[in-house]
Amino acid sequence: MMMVPPPEAATTLITAAEAATVLITDADTPNAIAAAFVAYGHYFAILLSVASLTVERLLVKPSMNMAEEQTLVIADTAYGVAGLLLAVTGYLRATSFGKGWEFYSHEPIFWVKLTLLSVAGAASFFPTVKIIQRSVAQRQTPDVPIAPMSEKLAARMTSIINAELLAFASIPLSATLMARGVGYAEWLPWQVGAAPPALALVGLGYKYIKEALDWVEDE
Template sequence: MDDLLLDLVLAIAHHFLAFLLAALIAVELALVRPGLGTVDLARLGRVDSAYGGVAMLLILVGIGRVVWGLKGWEYYVYYPVFWMKMAAFVAIGLLSIGPTRHIVAWRRAGLATVPDAEVSRLRGWLKAEAAFLALVLVFAASMARGVGY
């Protein structure tokens, strides 16, 4: 595959996965409502697994863009905005550990209804993830244009 085509394919996959991740956070927020019960908890479990899978693919494709992208890896590794984007992405990963552990525990315990206080805590985490995702996009667009290089 020629370099330009590879760069294009990786960029398309990267955007696709990034939008998918945003959509999955939105679906999680729509499911995590007061009165969250068994059926939505099962849906939430599946959505959360998909979320983990998409995040992993995003990392792989992202690394692919660093290694095989047209600018070359040297462009990114000495570039603070790239590392700011990585830090914001890691923050999303860390914020998602709590929700995943809770969802698994609630499903294992066979809870009929999740207590409202827990639901509201989970929504807080998900909103924080969405806020960091917005930050990732700001850094991504800045990084693509060499802002602060």
Template sequence: MRKLIILLSLVSAAYAWAPRPNPSRTSFQSSHSQLEELFDPVQFELPEINGDVAPPRPEAAIILASSVPIIFTPETASAAVAFASTAVPSALAAYGHYVALLGMLGCTMAERLTIKPNMTPEEEDFVAGAHIGLGVFGALIAYTGYLRAMVYEKGFDFYAHEPIFWLKVALVGVYGAASFFNTTVIIKRAVAKRNGDFKPMGEKLSKRMIQICNAELVAIATIPLIATVMARGVGYSEEFPWQAEAALAAVVFLGLSFKYLKEAFVFEDV
């Protein structure tokens, strides 16, 4: 396929620089072999017929310029063609990832600035809505992150042998596990409100929920930095036992999830 592309490029270039036939000149109606002898595609000399220089075709420069990368760097041309098929989906996945990160930041900030002791029912509804938005953006960032790690970008074979990738996964797990505390509390209070057993939030519970929000904001600020280092292959090693690191990240997530869920269910706001 590569040789065919090079051959077609050379043929297109030679045809583009061929002189225009002029009906008013009988010499331009001579055999095609005469033109081939006069035109030198390597030296780029213009042919002379009956003492006149035949003008080159205007589009010749464009065709030749486009053929130079293919002729001299066929590997780059082939890579560009192969990458073009996934360029748009990869860009959309990256954009979705960034939008989800900004959405999570906005929802977490909304919770952090709203939570306080003795919130009104309307303020508690706002916190619940912000937390629902956090869950939606969290699902989006997980899905787009999966696409970027497994389908696009450098592929899982690269990230699996990148220790910082698994550090990022572990930190995402810490973030998700910590958010379970606020999620559980918000659900419990929404159920109590629906059943007519609504009580204003106390200072102890609001302080704990604010601590969780602060930790989430630190994670949102830290994880992208780790991702940029990870994407550049810092610490990459083919001998890296990624299965052990993946298992460790899973243990961290499951263990902290159990901890925060248990704390939310037994937490007493007194």
């Protein structure tokens, strides 16, 4: 006697088959490959950013030697490249891949994530400016080592790098909540969501650049 599956089981089988068909169809599209590479670039940029900041955090201290100063320049350069890659791949994921701009523009946690990135990016201006200044000064007198980094400057750079690492540590949680549509608000205009990250980047960026350029060592 042939067994007939109950209606619920048949419905489940049909739903699973439809889902598998959609996945196979999506995987065959050219955009699926592009989306995978963009996602990989985005994740790689985050890992490179954290790795570069970690190297900077471990290196920065009073009276660094020349080898450490040069490694610090390389780490900060890698951080800048990672930031650029993060911005490009993030833009592509928000507009051309993933859930699309129509979803992200109304997702408050997406804007929280961008605000965290803006804070980390703006805070990085201070260490970058000081690292560039010290590198340029060393190039102008290659045979004479520049004055060692002071305790005051090392402490300030360390505190800022710690804040950057804390911001990056918070990003995965915000990204996880964002991807699941937590807090999604159809009524939210993108201009309102974009205001905090824009203000953080411009305002804090100006603050940290000015602080770096006006930096005065204690007598």
